[in-house]
Amino acid sequence: AQSVTQLDSQVPVFEEAPVELRCNYSSSVSVYLFWYVQYPNQGLQLLLKYLSGSTLVKGINGFEAEFNKSQTSFHLRKPSVHISDTAEYFCAVSRDVGGTSYGKLTFGQGTILTVHP
Amino acid sequence: NAGVTQTPKFRVLKTGQSMTLLCAQDMNHEYMYWYRQDPGMGLRLIHYSVGEGTTAKGEVPDGYNVSRLKKQNFLLGLESAAPSQTSVYFCASREHNEQFFGPGTRLTVL
Numbered sequence: 418a419q420s421v422t423q424l425d426s427q428v429p430v431f432e433e434a435p436v437e438l439r440c441n442y443s444s445s446v447s448v449y450l451f452w453y454v455q456y457p458n459q460g461l462q463l464l465l466k467y468l469s470g471s472t473l474v475k476g477i478n479g480f481e482a483e484f485n486k487s488q489t490s491f492h493l494r495k496p497s498v499h500i501s502d503t504a505e506y507f508c509a510v511s512r513d514v515g516g517t518s519y520g521k522l523t524f525g526q527g528t529i530l531t532v533h534p
Numbered sequence: 535n536a537g538v539t540q541t542p543k544f545r546v547l548k549t550g551q552s553m554t555l556l557c558a559q560d561m562n563h564e565y566m567y568w569y570r571q572d573p574g575m576g577l578r579l580i581h582y583s584v585g586e587g588t589t590a591k592g593e594v595p596d597g598y599n600v601s602r603l604k605k606q607n608f609l610l611g612l613e614s615a616a617p618s619q620t621s622v623y624f625c626a627s628r629e630h631n632e633q634f635f636g637p638g639t640r641l642t643v644l
Contacts, residue, residue: 426574449631460538460624460635461577468631507576511631519584520565520628521592524576 419444419510423525430498431533438493438528440508450491451509451522452482461507467491478502503532535560538636540625546642547615555610555639557625565628566608567592568600570621571638577624583608615643 424439442448449468453461465476472484482493491508508525541556557566564585569577579592583602597619599611608627612619620643626633 421576423576453635460637461626462635463632466632509577519582519590520631520633521567521579521582522577522633524569524578526574526576 419446419448419512419523421508421510421523421525423506423508423528425528426526427529427531429531429533432500433497435496436494436498436502436530438506438508438530440491440493440525442489442491442508442510444489444510444512446512448510448512450482450484451511452476452480452491452493453507453509454478455505455507455527457504464493464506498530498532500532500534502530505529537561538625538627538634540623540636540639542639543637544640546644547612548644549616551615552611552613553615553641554612555623555625555641557608557610557636558606559608559625559627559634560606561627561629561634562605563627563629563634564605566602567626567628567633568598568608568610569624569626570594570619571624572621580610580623615641617643619643 422441451466452464467474467484475481509522538559567582568580571577581600586605589600601609623639625636
């Protein structure tokens with residue numbers, strides 16, 4: 418079974434500062450990796466995903482993430498945050514489809530990013 | 535396209551009452567999922583379906599039942615609600631390794 422750990426439950430940051438949200442996973446098989454964002458009182462929206470290929474993945478709203486297989490990490494970064502980035506962010510993993518995983522996602526606990534003016 | 539919709543948006547139940555949450559998707563997706571979200575625990579998979587007429591248990595299935603009689607609909611039932619089922623419930627459908635989420639149902643069990 419796989420598991421996901423988001424190392425920070427809350428991250429406060431000032432507007433226009435860079436931010437990194439950390440995610441580590443454990444799995445005995447290859448995985449797909451995802452970051453989702455949840456704005457207050459809304460559902461989850463996909464920010465970006467890693468399936469294969471380049472380890473640096475670019476997503477929407479200026480976010481990017483880097484897959485590091487040796488460190489089993491998939492940290493999310495943005496060079497300059499805006500007030501509108503205030504939200505909760507979830508890292509998730511899925512085992513390779515083709516077996517019996519059926520695309521099921523295992524989520525981390527979430528990181529609340531608060532951007533202050 | 536409406537995407538994934540959930541009904542109702544809010545509900546308050548008394549312990550022991552039953553209810554059904556409806557999830558509908560208009561994207562013709564085969565796979566559908568029900569999750570619950572609790573503070574500090576992320577989202578946890580309750581049940582899922584890989585196609586019309588199929589269902590399977592997820593990580594936290596106890597106290598819930600599901601049905602997928604039509605491809606576009608995935609129903610989540612609580613036969614006898616308990617306070618521990620107070621949560622926000624999200625439905626999702628999947629295509630090409632991406633899950634699309636509904637807006638959620640906030641359920642309170644008193």
